[in-house]
Amino acid sequence: MSMTPPPGWYRDPSYPLVERWWDGTAWTDHRRQPEVTQQPLIQPQSPSGGGSGRAKAVALVTAAVVLVAAIVTGAVLLRRDDSGEEAATRTTPAVASPTETADPSASSAGPSPSAGDPSVVVDELNGITFPLIDGWERPKYTADHDMVMSTPGTYDCPGDPGLCRHGRVISRTATATDETSPKALAEGDIEDAADSTYDRDLVDSRPFRGVTSHRLVKAGSVAVAGRAGYFVRWKVKTGVGPGGYVESLAFPSSVGSESLVIVRFAFDAGADGPPLSDMDRITEGIRSVGDQDGDGGVGSSIGPSK
Template identity: 35%
Template sequence: MTTPPGWYPEPGQTGNGPALERWWDGTEWTEYTRTAPPPAPAFGAGAPGHPQYPGHPGAFPPAPGKRRGGLIAIAVIAAVVVAGAVVGGVVALGKGGGGSADSARPAPSLTAPGQGPDGGGPPDLPKSEPGFALDAVDGVSLPVPDGWTGTTSRYGLAELTVGEYACPGDPSSNCLRGGVFSMPAVSVKLKSTTAEAAAKEDISANAEGAYGGKIYGDITSHTQLLSQKVAVAGEQGYLVRWKVVTERGDDGYVQSLVFPSPSDPERLVLVRYGFDINPKAPGLAVMDEITKGIKASGSGGGTGV
């Protein structure tokens, strides 16, 4: 699976100075750097010691001018712009060199709670209640199924992951059996202004991001399984679900779910799902379970489909 654009730890940084991040544009490193924001607390429901994403230790795409092997490509389903940063749910990992002082950075797009003027992540995120991963930006919480790891990213977004394994296109790399990532719909530049249109607009990019690229090869075909209205967190949303066939490795299910934010009905929330089709992967019942359990932050149970 491919690596989304975003701020990632500066490859090869040494010394005792402030930690830096460099902007990855989805293809290569750019000249933009900034001081890394403080990490947010992780809220896990998985086994102790399961790695938290993003920000796996030593996780970098290859540095400029030093492309080499040894990448650890971990399943990626989201790319989120918050406070001038695009945050992928999980990133490709590797080693490289280079570094520079904090310089020009993209203009902020959205502001997370507690966002400081320097463009760093929120220093004090609200606590996620047990069994849920909080998306503090969109005002929703995602339920964490048994055996999964649920986290709130440093930018306040919800991430659910499960089942690390060797990637089919690169056995030295790691992928995930399942992942679910929430984000504002504007973060992936969706132009649609309704939940239905936005879900239909996003599904192709979701499929390509989860199962296209070097790890799985091209997506050779897809079948639409669902395209329907759904009630989510007290709002009227819409979901589109595809089954995709890949050149190598497991095929997969992808789903794009869009609904108005309970905290701001003018803003659309996008939730991207990606599940392998494999006996060791979660089934579609789990996908439905997560969708039904999404709720407004601080509210009671989810609203269901």
């Protein structure tokens, strides 16, 4: 049985001098410089061996690239089910290191700064952590891989059959847009944020029979993880059920290419939904990875947005 490495930063098989994000099933377009100093491929040559030293350097670099490519090629696993039919082919990240190990986490830049910390949830891709406040937990048994936390338990959706949650928080990189303004991104994302929770879900069901209307509750500039961001919050009414509150929060990532990050909040309205103040508490607690004790995101207004 094959072991698929978990999501994380690994050496890029096509360019080993940088790290690339593996989402658990495939490589993404996110790349970054390694966070730890790597050992040089060769030792400096003496002046008398300058010509041969350069030749050896080229040969060693070429050999390293070929080695990594060979390892990645060997990681393409062709699996067959019990009936003998071919299963999907999957390429898994492989990292060449002096000490080969079966543990893929040993090949990354190092353990997450908050690994094992029960009070935070780490989003390594976007370089941020979320505070796991009372009434929230890490998501369990969900098809939405962008979800970073949810309220405990589920309930029967009031519309199409399925299981719903009273509160959800998801985090994703805004890669499908050329937008560079957090304000414009948040304003453009809020409708989709509302529809994805209260209109049609990931399997095209309508758990609340659609959004019938909405109104703006709040919007403005906010500092998040030390970066200037913007948020838009709506209250939505649905065909069935109590409706809910949705928020789109946009701000630049502090890692990699510093792409804009979108954090979506979706809270059911009514007595069973989480308190609306939790949106602000979670925003205030967002930090850059490795900066849990720093200034982080203050969650307060930073003045008018351009």
